[in-house]
Amino acid sequence: MPIDVRREQLMDAALAVIVREGYGGVSVDAIAKEAGVTRPVVYGAFEGLGDLLTALLDRQQVRAFGRLLEAMPDDGDLSDPVALVTVGIERLVTMIREDPDTWRPILQPPDGLPDLVLKRIEADREQIRGVFSSFIAGVSESQPGPPFDADLYAHAMVAVCEHFGRLLIDDPDRFSTERMVEGATRLLTMLWR
Structure with missing residues (x-):
């Protein structure tokens, strides 16, 4: 098997273990x-577990960031x-509903x-906060009144997005798309006032 195909296979296996057991269940033995x-x-494709997890996070980051940037409105009215x-x-x-496994390793609770x-x-997360902060600063410039604290609001937005993402992954039937959109919009509306 070509090494790049083997590496993908092993990253997919690591992701499957994380999805099923969390990071606490990840080991070279479990992945193998x-x-x-x-x-x-496994050791022929990666130097060790850390190298494999780094490669997995690199791959998931590319997928997640690409999707995240697609989700960000780029030509709207600020x-x-x-x-x-x-x-x-x-x-x-x-x-997140379409591809929860891309987000699961990123949104897992930090325990373990x-x-x-x-x-x-x-x-x-800091990169995402930077994107949100820039967006919020642009919104702030278009609004009357004192400027928003873009850095602080960006932290709040990331926290809300992560928490809502976990809810979607952990209990998708309980939290409909409409419910999530309405709840997040109401929370963010309070920030703008």
């Missing part, structure tokens, strides 16, 4: 068993931020996460 290979095959955010939230909810994964997710 999931992939139907031996430990030496004078109506609630309408823009509503569209963005609806797209995000749809995206290896330090390598925690640091990586926090770096990714």
Whole structure:
């Protein structure tokens, strides 16, 4: 099997273990068993568990960020931020529903996460906060009154998005798309006032 195909197979196996058992169940042995290979095959493709998890997070980040950027309104009217955010939230909810396994390793609760994964997710989170902060600063400039604290609001938006994402992944039948969009829009409307 070509090495790039083997690496994908092993990352898929790692993702399957994470989805089923959380990060606490991830080990070279668990990944090898999931992939139907031996430990030496895993070590032939990756230097170790940390290297494999880093590659998996790289792959998931590309997928998730690409989808996230697709969800962000890019040509909307900043004078109506609630309408823009509503569209963005609806797209995000749809995206998470369509592919929860892309988001699961990113949105897992931090309990039991290896330090390598925690640091990586926090770096990714900081990038997202930067995107949100820029958006909020643009909205602030178009609104009357004192400027918004874009950095603080970006932290709040990321926290809300992550929590709502976990709800969608953990209990998708209980939290309909309409319910999530309405709830998130109401929360964000309170921030704009």
